Every structure is written in structure tokens, then in C-alpha cells.
Amino acid sequence: MRVRALVGIGAVVLLAACDSTPKARSETTVEVSRAVCGSGWSDPHGGTQVFRVHNVGTNTAEVELVDPATGAVYAEVDGVAPGTTRPMQVRLGRGRYAFKCLPEDTDALTGSTVTVRDGPARGAPAVVPVGEQDLRDAVTTYRAYVTRSFGPLRRDVAALEREVRSGDRAAARRAWLTAHLDYERLGAAYGTFGDLADAIDRLPAGLPDGAHDKDFTGFHRIEYGLWHGESMTALRGPAGRLRTDVGTLVGGFDREQTDPNDLPLRAHEILEATLEFELTGAADQGSGSTLATARANVDGTRAVLSALRPVLTGRYRGLSGADASLDTLAKLLDAQHSGGTWTPVADLSRAERERLDGATGDALERLAPIAALAEVRRTR
Amino acid sequence: MKLPRRQVLTGAIGVGAGAVAGAGATYAAAHAGTDERPEPDAVPFHGVHQAGVVDAAPKHSTMVSLDVLADDRDGLRELFTTLTARARFLTAGGTPPDPGIAAPPHDSGVLGPDVPPDRLTITVGVGASLFDHRYGLATRKPVRLSPMRTFPNDAPDPAWCHGDVSVQFCAPNADTVIHALRDVARHTRGLAQIRWRMDGFRSPPRPSGTPRNLMGFKDGTSNPDRTDAREMDRRIWLSAGKATGQAAGEPSWTAGGSYQVVRLIRMRLEFWDRISTSEQEKLIGRRRDTGAPLDGSGEFDTPKYAEDPVGSAIPLTSHIRRANPRTAKSDPSLLLRRPYNYDRGVDAVGDLDMGLLFVCYQRDLARQFEAVQTRLVDEPLVDYITPFGGGYFFTLPGVRDAHDTYGRTLLA
Numbered sequence: 001m002r003v004r005a006l007v008g009i010g011a012v013v014l015l016a017a018c019d020s021t022p023k024a025r026s027e028t029t030v031e032v033s034r035a036v037c038g039s040g041w042s043d044p045h046g047g048t049q050v051f052r053v054h055n056v057g058t059n060t061a062e063v064e065l066v067d068p069a070t071g072a073v074y075a076e077v078d079g080v081a082p083g084t085t086r087p088m089q090v091r092l093g094r095g096r097y098a099f100k101c102l103p104e105d106t107d108a109l110t111g112s113t114v115t116v117r118d119g120p121a122r123g124a125p126a127v128v129p130v131g132e133q134d135l136r137d138a139v140t141t142y143r144a145y146v147t148r149s150f151g152p153l154r155r156d157v158a159a160l161e162r163e164v165r166s167g168d169r170a171a172a173r174r175a176w177l178t179a180h181l182d183y184e185r186l187g188a189a190y191g192t193f194g195d196l197a198d199a200i201d202r203l204p205a206g207l208p209d210g211a212h213d214k215d216f217t218g219f220h221r222i223e224y225g226l227w228h229g230e231s232m233t234a235l236r237g238p239a240g241r242l243r244t245d246v247g248t249l250v251g252g253f254d255r256e257q258t259d260p261n262d263l264p265l266r267a268h269e270i271l272e273a274t275l276e277f278e279l280t281g282a283a284d285q286g287s288g289s290t291l292a293t294a295r296a297n298v299d300g301t302r303a304v305l306s307a308l309r310p311v312l313t314g315r316y317r318g319l320s321g322a323d324a325s326l327d328t329l330a331k332l333l334d335a336q337h338s339g340g341t342w343t344p345v346a347d348l349s350r351a352e353r354e355r356l357d358g359a360t361g362d363a364l365e366r367l368a369p370i371a372a373l374a375e376v377r378r379t380r
Numbered sequence: 381m382k383l384p385r386r387q388v389l390t391g392a393i394g395v396g397a398g399a400v401a402g403a404g405a406t407y408a409a410a411h412a413g414t415d416e417r418p419e420p421d422a423v424p425f426h427g428v429h430q431a432g433v434v435d436a437a438p439k440h441s442t443m444v445s446l447d448v449l450a451d452d453r454d455g456l457r458e459l460f461t462t463l464t465a466r467a468r469f470l471t472a473g474g475t476p477p478d479p480g481i482a483a484p485p486h487d488s489g490v491l492g493p494d495v496p497p498d499r500l501t502i503t504v505g506v507g508a509s510l511f512d513h514r515y516g517l518a519t520r521k522p523v524r525l526s527p528m529r530t531f532p533n534d535a536p537d538p539a540w541c542h543g544d545v546s547v548q549f550c551a552p553n554a555d556t557v558i559h560a561l562r563d564v565a566r567h568t569r570g571l572a573q574i575r576w577r578m579d580g581f582r583s584p585p586r587p588s589g590t591p592r593n594l595m596g597f598k599d600g601t602s603n604p605d606r607t608d609a610r611e612m613d614r615r616i617w618l619s620a621g622k623a624t625g626q627a628a629g630e631p632s633w634t635a636g637g638s639y640q641v642v643r644l645i646r647m648r649l650e651f652w653d654r655i656s657t658s659e660q661e662k663l664i665g666r667r668r669d670t671g672a673p674l675d676g677s678g679e680f681d682t683p684k685y686a687e688d689p690v691g692s693a694i695p696l697t698s699h700i701r702r703a704n705p706r707t708a709k710s711d712p713s714l715l716l717r718r719p720y721n722y723d724r725g726v727d728a729v730g731d732l733d734m735g736l737l738f739v740c741y742q743r744d745l746a747r748q749f750e751a752v753q754t755r756l757v758d759e760p761l762v763d764y765i766t767p768f769g770g771g772y773f774f775t776l777p778g779v780r781d782a783h784d785t786y787g788r789t790l791l792a
Binding site for chain 1: 447449475477478479480481482483484493538566569570571572573575
């Protein structure tokens with residue numbers, strides 16, 4: 001899918017560049033204000049062109065070029081301040097278009113419909129904007145997934161504390177991995193759970209004394225101790241603290257709002273962190289289980305996609321490609337798991353590592369558009 | 381940003397008479413009249429041969445070795461199609477499309493909203509490993525292509541050796557090179573992974589003649605004349621059809637291509653700087669100041685080895701004499717060097733980690749590069765240099781026109 005799009009890009013450039021009078025043909029100044037939206041587009045033509053959007057009003061405005069029948073957006077410029085002009089580049093196919101203006105503090109205004117009768121049959125793809133309401137169900141689905149996962153997480157964190165107290169290091173290590181993967185499966189990336197996320201799953205980076213810092217808490221603190229020969233007694237404190245912090249997280253989750261905009265971002269942000277911390281091995285505090293974490297992160301990403309699916313269907317043609325890419329990645333990671341142990345990143349062959357990193361990169365490229373097209377936009 | 385005319389002209393010549401006026405011209409044409417530069421700003425992309433081989437090397441480059449991740453031959457074809465589309469766009473320049481609200485921006489923006497061609501060249505080669513079992517290409521392998529040999533003075537680091545595909549980006553400006561690399565890496569994500577990469581820079585003539593390497597010596601003086609198409613056809617490019625001298629036996633798809641050798645050569649510059657000029661000159665065989673052979677007075681004077689059989693003027697073990705003894709027997713080993721300097725920081729003992737990103741082209745690896753390198757084994761200069769990486773690649777034939785792709789004849 002990506003390749004076809006790319007070939008298309010080449011053709012666009014040629015067409016645009018071969019135009020002998022590009023400036024005269026491809027630039028149109030349109031005016032927007034509270035009273036008018038898109039006036040000045042009197043000689044419509046297809047092809048690649050630039051609208052110079054001039055705000056002649058007194059309110060900063062967001063300006064979109066839309067399909068008047070569906071409201072689907074071809075192009076937008078954000079925050080056009082009064083008196084300023086901003087370029088909007090778009091490739092138009094034959095069809096009907098209108099400018100839609102969303103000035104701050106006033107209602108949206110759609111300009112008159114303009115029909116393009118020449119140029120390419122199809123232009124840039126348009127996306128029906130996602131409103132806050134559209135994401136409400138997705139957020140509900142995702143929160144239900146997280147809530148369902150809390151039971152096993154609490155149980156397994158309690159089991160970890162028990163094994164630490166029992167003094168059985170091997171059993172504690174097994175319990176640690178189980179509990180940690182429960183948490184990683186939630187898809188908690190980049191501050192989903194606020195300060196508690198730090199307490200529960202932070203890395204020693206950023207602490208003055210690193211792994212020996214008094215503020216180093218959570219899963220990785222316990223991991224460090226379990227795999228660096230610290231006495232089991234010394235780990236009772238961190239294990240108890242983790243159980244408390246997870247309890248606080250679970251107890252407070254109902255009262256925590258989930259910003260609907262977070263969800264589309266998570267579609268790629270979870271795996272962005274996986275690539276940076278797990279696939280590099282940077283997150284490893286001794287257990288060598290970062291590929292297990294990566295596998296849990298794939299599940300977390302899938303949960304986000306599954307919640308967003310009703311919003312994405314019809315909006316994102318690359319969705320099945322993204323699903324397939326995640327399947328490939330999951331399979332590659334599963335191949336590094338046998339008999340309860342995971343291959344440490346450093347033990348991967350070069351070919352295995354390239355394949356994993358490449359599959360992750362591929363998934364990320366395919367997931368990234370979700371954040372753009374499912375971002376909440378004002379529609380009225 | 382304005383280029384010296386010399387570079388522009390030699391670059392255009394280098395692409396060869398067979399070059400089709402392709403998309404590369406369109407940016408310049410569209411900007412004629414508004415652009416103060418009358419010279420073409422793009423190196424034509426389409427042609428019998430790829431650009432970036434016999435054209436003058438601009439100031440900046442990066443050499444990347446890729447490992448192909450594609451599952452099968454169709455995936456490999458997709459990789460080459462994508463590489464072609466990106467190279468065609470990047471070398472021609474233009475305005476990247478705006479994805480609207482459907483995706484993050486298509487372009488990194490490093491070169492601004494309109495991508496200038498900036499005389500960018502992208503040169504694609506294939507390594508021996510691409511012809512293993514994965515893509516059913518074993519019978520298509522250029523007959524002289526093999527993994528890079530380890531020579532007696534080499535210290536190969538596996539992390540810096542070999543690769544399925546080589547991609548060389550060259551341009552007068554570093555941002556153009558980086559922009560192109562990011563674009564290509566992004567669009568081939570999942571199909572290929574960067575195995576190693578080395579950035580290169582080329583110095584201006586100081587004060588004239590061939591640019592100097594980091595040892596302070598002019599490097600590349602005795603290259604064959606790259607503006608002489610017949611000379612290039614004889615020594616560098618593989619030709620089509622029947623028995624053609626030393627390139628006989630090559631599969632027909634290789635016509636228009638060339639063997640590329642990349643050698644990453646660390647220089648022990650602190651050590652080098654602690655030896656006398658005369659010792660340096662004896663090691664190289666040339667004067668450091670003028671670049672003249674030690675028996676001559678100008679850079680381009682031909683060394684008279686026949687008159688100096690015991691090496692009293694130019695030692696028999698000097699680099700230039702070993703590399704190119706200028707005899708009838710050594711003449712077939714002449715190759716085309718297109719080297720860059722590299723700089724990758726500091727090593728474990730605080731010495732500067734710098735050296736040569738050596739690139740050369742030829743019709744026959746054994747007859748040319750390996751013959752030269754064999755003559756250089758145990759030359760006294762080896763105390764100051766350590767080849768640690770690189771690989772052998774086959775530079776694909778040129779992309780002929782807007783419908784052609786890299787590797788079309790290989791995958792046909």
C-alpha cells in the first residue's frame with residue numbers, strides 16, 4: 001500500500017513541475033472571517049495547488065477544505081491568526097469542495113460549494129474528522145480492558161510480594177515476570193497513569209544515584225535486586241511498596257479521566273517506547289526479559305487498536321496492514337520464548353535482531369497515521 | 381549553496397552520453413527564470429549507468445549497507461521499486477504532497493517545504509549475500525561478486541562488514557544527504573534494515589589539484605580519466621552482450637553496472653603526525669606539499685620507475701609504487717577511486733577516530749581491486765592504517781527511464 005502511494009507521489013511532482021506557469025495556475029488566495037469562508041476561489045481547477053488562506057476577520061480560525069456532502073477533510077490549516085496568511089497545499093481531483101471555517105468562540109461556517117471539473121479523477125484522500133463523541137465508545141472499551149486486567153495484576157503483584165517474603169529467589173523471579181507483563185500489557189506509555197506510572201515502572205535513568213537511588217521503586221527496582229544478588233530481605237520494602245502503588249492505581253482508576261486524544265496517540269507510542277527501551281535492551285535491569293515486555297506491549301497496542309477499530313474502519317485504509325504487521329512482530333517475538341524463558345536482546349543473532357527491529361519499525365510507520373487521523377477535531 | 385561551475389560540468393559529463401533527460405531536469409526547468417542559478421541543479425537520474433560513480437564526488441556522502449528483510453522475491457521487488465521511486469523524487473526535487481489530516485507529514489522538512497535536488501546522487505549496489513537462497517537469485521549472481529576478502533593487514537569488525545545492498549548518497553550539502561537517507565530509510569522500513577553506515581566528507585583542493593586525505597596527502601591523482609567514456613567503458617562499466625574482454629561470462633543483466641568496493645580504513649593519525657615529513661613521503665611516494673611523485677616536480681608528473689629500478693627516488697615499497705607500478709602488466713588493474721574522509725569521534729584511548737571511506741569501481745574485482753590490494757600487502761604504510769570494514773557490491777545498471785526500476789534486469 002505504501003509503495004503505490006509513493007509511486008503516485010512521483011507523478012504528482014512531475015505534473016506540478018512540468019506546469020509552465022506554476023504560480024499563476026496553482027496559487028489562489030481565499031479570505032476567511034466570521035462572515036465569509038473561502039471567498040475568492042473563482043476559477044477552480046484540479047491538480048496540486050496552494051491556497052493562500054488569508055484571515056481578514058478578528059478571530060483566530062481553523063480552516064479546512066472539505067467535501068460538503070460528508071464533511072470529510074482534504075486539508076487543514078490550524079490557528080490562522082487575524083491578518084495572517086497561511087498556505088494550504090492540496091491535490092484536488094474532480095468533485096465538489098467547500099471551505100469550512102472554525103473561528104474561535106463562534107460557530108463553524110461553511111463557504112459555498114465549488115466544483116472542480118478538470119484535472120485528475122481523484123485527488124488527495126479525505127478523512128471524515130473524528131469528534132470527541134466518536135472516541136467516547138473507544139475510550140469506554142479501552143478502560144474496560146484496563147479494568148479487566150487489574151484483577152490479574154493485583155493478584156500477581158501480591159504473589160510477587162509473597163515470594164519475595166518467602167525468600168525463594170527463583171520463585172520470586174518467576175512471579176516478577178508474570179506481574180510485570182500484566183502491567184506492560186496495559187499499554188501504559190508516556191504517562192497514561194501519571195506519577196504512579198513512574199513509581200510502578202520507572203527506570204533508574206534520571207535518578208542521581210541510578211539503580212541505587214532511594215527513589216528507585218517499582219518493578220525494575222525489584223528486578224535489579226533479584227538479578228543482582230541483593231538479599232531477599234532487602235527487597236521486601238520495594239515489593240510491599242509496589243503492591244501499595246498498584247492498589248492505589250487500581251483504586252483510583254475510576255476517578256481518573258482518560259483524555260480521548262490519548263488513545264489514538266497510544267496506537268504508536270506504546271511501541272515507540274518498546275523500540276527505544278526494550279529492543280535496545282536499555283530497560284533491562286538484569287532479567288533479560290525485555291523481549292517479553294515487547295511482546296506484552298504488542299498486546300497493549302492491539303487492545304488500543306481494538307478499541308479504536310469502529311473509528312478507524314472507513315477512515316484508515318492501512319488498518320489491515322497495521323494488523324498484519326503487528327501479527328508478524330508478535331510471531332517474531334514468540335519465537336524467542338521457550339520453556340518460560342526469553343532470549344535476552346544481547347543474545348539475538350544479528351539477523352534476528354534486524355528482523356525484530358525492522359518489523360517494529362514497519363508496525364510503527366503503519367500505526368503512526370492513526371494518531372493523525374483520529375485526533376479529535378472540532379466539527380461545529 | 382552556489383556550486384563551482386567545474387563541479388557542475390564534470391558532474392553532468394559523468395552520467396554519460398546515454399543519459400535520458402529525465403525527471404531530474406524538471407525542477408530546474410520549472411524554476412528557470414526565478415532561480416538565480418542558470419546551471420542545472422539536478423544530476424539526471426535516468427541513464428544507462430547510475431550517477432555517483434564516474435561523476436565528480438561532491439563534498440558530502442553517506443554510505444549505508446542494508447540487509448534486506450523482505451520475505452520473498454516480491455518483497456525484494458517492492459524494495460527496489462520503492463528505492464527507485466524515492467531516488468527519482470529526491471534527485472529531481474519537488475514539493476512533497478501534504479497528507480492533510482490523514483497522516484504525519486510525508487517529508488522530514490529538513491530541506492524546507494520544497495525539496496531542492498541539490499545535485500544529489502543515489503547509487504545502489506547489491507552484495508553477494510543477496511544471491512543466497514532467500515530470493516532465488518543464486519544463478520543470477522555477477523560471476524565476480526563474492527564477500528569481501530580479508531587481506532593480511534585487515535582487522536575486520538563484523539558489525540562494519542558486508543550487507544545485501546549498498547546505497548551511497550552524495551551531495552554538495554550534508555543536509556541534503558541526511559534528508560535523502562531519512563526519506564529512504566522511512567520508506568523502506570520493514571523491507572530493509574541498516575546494517576552499517578559511514579558518513580564521508582571531501583576536502584576542497586588545497587591549494588589546487590586533487591583533494592587531500594586526512595594524512596595531508598593528495599589522494600586520487602592517478603585515477604583514470606573519468607570524463608573519457610571509452611576509458612570508463614574499458615575499465616569501469618560492464619558492457620552488454622558477447623565476450624567483451626575481461627568481463628566475459630557475466631550475466632547479461634549486469635550490462636551498465638560496475639563492481640563497487642567499499643573499504644573503511646582507520647588512520648592512526650596521532651602516530652602519523654609523530655613521524656617526519658620525509659618518512660611520510662617515502663611511505664606514500666609523493667611530496668606532501670605538492671603531491672608530486674618523489675622523482676618529479678608537479679602533481680601530475682608521471683613517476684619514472686623504469687629509470688629508478690632500485691627505488692632510490694621512489695622506494696619500491698612506497699604506496700604509489702606498489703599500488704600502481706605503471707607497467708604493461710599492471711595496467712589492467714587500474715581502477716576508479718572515489719574516496720571520502722570519515723570522522724566518527726574518538727576511540728577508547730582518546731585518539732581521533734578518523735580515516736578513509738574508500739570507494740572504488742571496476743569491471744573485475746580480482747583483476748583490479750584485489751590485484752592492487754595484493755600488491756599492497758605488508759606495505760610499510762600498514763602501520764598507520766587499519767582496514768576494519770566495508771564490502772564488495774555490484775552497482776546496478778542505471779534506471780533507464782520513468783518506467784524502469786533498479787534491478788529490473790536482475791529480477792526479470
